[in-house]
Amino acid sequence: VMYHHNFRPYYHYTPQANWMNDPNGMVYYDGKYHLFYQYYPYGTTWGPMHWAHTVSTDLFHWEDQGIKLYPDELGYIFSGSAVADLNNTAGFKTGNETPLVAIFTHHQNITGRQVQSLAYSNDKGATWTKYENNPVLDNPGIADFRDPKVIWHEASQKWIMVLAVFDHIRIYSSPNLKAWELESEFGKNVGYHGGVWECPDLFPLKDEQGTVKWVMLVSLGGNENSEPNGGSATQYFIGEFDGSSFVSENEEILWADYGIDNYAGVTWSNIPEIDGRRLFIGWMSNWAYANVVPESGWRSGMTVPREIKLKKRQDNSYVLHFSPVDELNTLVDPQKTIAPETPANQIHMDYHEIIAGGSYQVEMEIIPAEIDQFTISIGNELEDLTISYSKTDGEFTIDRSNSGYVSFNNLFMHEIHCDYQATGATLPLTLLVDQNSVELFINQGEKVMTTLFFPRYNYKFFRLDGNTQNEFVNSLTIKALKKSMI
Numbered sequence: 001v002m003y004h005h006n007f008r009p010y011y012h013y014t015p016q017a018n019w020m021n022d023p024n025g026m027v028y029y030d031g032k033y034h035l036f037y038q039y040y041p042y043g044t045t046w047g048p049m050h051w052a053h054t055v056s057t058d059l060f061h062w063e064d065q066g067i068k069l070y071p072d073e074l075g076y077i078f079s080g081s082a083v084a085d086l087n088n089t090a091g092f093k094t095g096n097e098t099p100l101v102a103i104f105t106h107h108q109n110i111t112g113r114q115v116q117s118l119a120y121s122n123d124k125g126a127t128w129t130k131y132e133n134n135p136v137l138d139n140p141g142i143a144d145f146r147d148p149k150v151i152w153h154e155a156s157q158k159w160i161m162v163l164a165v166f167d168h169i170r171i172y173s174s175p176n177l178k179a180w181e182l183e184s185e186f187g188k189n190v191g192y193h194g195g196v197w198e199c200p201d202l203f204p205l206k207d208e209q210g211t212v213k214w215v216m217l218v219s220l221g222g223n224e225n226s227e228p229n230g231g232s233a234t235q236y237f238i239g240e241f242d243g244s245s246f247v248s249e250n251e252e253i254l255w256a257d258y259g260i261d262n263y264a265g266v267t268w269s270n271i272p273e274i275d276g277r278r279l280f281i282g283w284m285s286n287w288a289y290a291n292v293v294p295e296s297g298w299r300s301g302m303t304v305p306r307e308i309k310l311k312k313r314q315d316n317s318y319v320l321h322f323s324p325v326d327e328l329n330t331l332v333d334p335q336k337t338i339a340p341e342t343p344a345n346q347i348h349m350d351y352h353e354i355i356a357g358g359s360y361q362v363e364m365e366i367i368p369a370e371i372d373q374f375t376i377s378i379g380n381e382l383e384d385l386t387i388s389y390s391k392t393d394g395e396f397t398i399d400r401s402n403s404g405y406v407s408f409n410n411l412f413m414h415e416i417h418c419d420y421q422a423t424g425a426t427l428p429l430t431l432l433v434d435q436n437s438v439e440l441f442i443n444q445g446e447k448v449m450t451t452l453f454f455p456r457y458n459y460k461f462f463r464l465d466g467n468t469q470n471e472f473v474n475s476l477t478i479k480a481l482k483k484s485m486i
């Protein structure tokens with residue numbers, strides 16, 4: 001056996017050194033995806049927050065740009081967003097470039113006071129200046145008052161800010177990013193309330209028939225017993241927004257991810273209309289144990305970037321699908337792709353170099369009519385992580401209790417559950433494995449499970465077994481994914 005010396009993912013964003021949490025300030029400008037994030041440059045646990053910066057042209061190869069916002073007399077730099085101020089509404093423009101404006105929370109460490117502030121860049125995000133009259137939105141006497149996400153609302157020609165305020169979302173509007181007016185509140189009596197609400201997002205999305213709905217994302221910092229699987233999680237609402245208030249049409253509580261390690265995710269702003277995609281990235285960890293996972297020298301990665309799609313269900317209600325962005329295909333090495341013979345009643349890839357490499361994608365199609373229960377397991381002689389599905393129970397279960405290092409936190413040993421009824425003739429599954437994480441996309445992202453694990457020794461096998469002699473595996477392809485990170 002070989003020790004797994006380094007948990008660093010191949011194709012998920014990780015900081016070169018030290019602590020990272022929430023993605024921040026995601027904006028596309030002039031051919032580049034900008035990603036900022038909550039960063040503590042002096043250690044591998046959470047500390048006084050800075051915004052670190054990285055850029056990419058393809059969402060996988062990232063070039064780190066250093067720290068762009070440092071704590072100051074107003075406090076630490078907490079989470080927030082960034083926009084391209086195309087009409088120079090804030091008046092920050094000095095040259096020929098469109099000003100990029102960051103809207104973030106200043107957090108006073110001693111008093112806990114949280115206010116919203118601005119910083120701007122006139123050189124495509126290379127250098128940033130904090131606005132001299134910060135804050136632009138003062139604290140009304142509420143402890144949890146943070147994580148502004150700002151969008152341009154085309155119909156009313158004004159900026160809209162969604163802000164997390166303890167147990168609800170406040171919606172503000174502004175003509176110029178500097179003066180903000182309260183429009184409405186959302187969420188006091190809807191959605192899940194097993195924790196403080198954080199990191200909201202609000203955006204329109206069009207389905208295949210051309211119907212436009214508004215989507216609100218809300219992360220919540222839960223405890224061990226919170227839905228859906230304990231700790232931090234992100235819920236979403238689908239409904240209507242009239243430029244002033246948001247009304248949810250959810251019939252149930254909906255989650256962006258059921259796999260426990262996807263938090264504080266929001267979407268990129270200023271994606272060109274010709275592209276039209278709504279792109280999401282989340283922090284691939286959970287506050288229950290983020291500070292103690294056994295990574296060393298650095299801590300935390302981001303999820304794989306995902307495209308969000310709006311889908312109408314048979315009962316006319318709407319849901320979101322989250323799928324890996326198409327750019328992932330550019331990491332596929334055609335020389336390192338295998339398709340074991342199918343249909344089959346089991347697939348065992350033991351000691352195969354692609355599996356032993358630890359970073360790969362599996363695309364498979366299950367035939368639900370031929371099977372009641374199947375299990376995907378990845379592991380080595382001593383350790384494994386299992387993903388099982390039971391048609392009778394209508395449920396996926398991930399068990400990582402024997403996956404390697406697990407005892408650093410109780411929640412890490414809990415089973416992770418996701419309700420799912422396999423109703424179609426086939427059940428398509430995509431599994432992304434990347435050294436210390438699995439992301440399972442069920443039926444084209446209708447439900448997602450993102451889960452970390454920390455093997456002591458390199459995993460060597462991928463196995464798919466069922467409780468049947470029938471051929472229940474319609475097709476299966478395994479593709480090695482290339483390293484895109486340092």
Ligand code: FRU
Nearest residue numbers: 022038049078079147198264
């Ligand atoms: C979410 C969060 C935000 C806050 C930031 C601080 O993970 O708690 O609400 O702005 O992290 O780092």
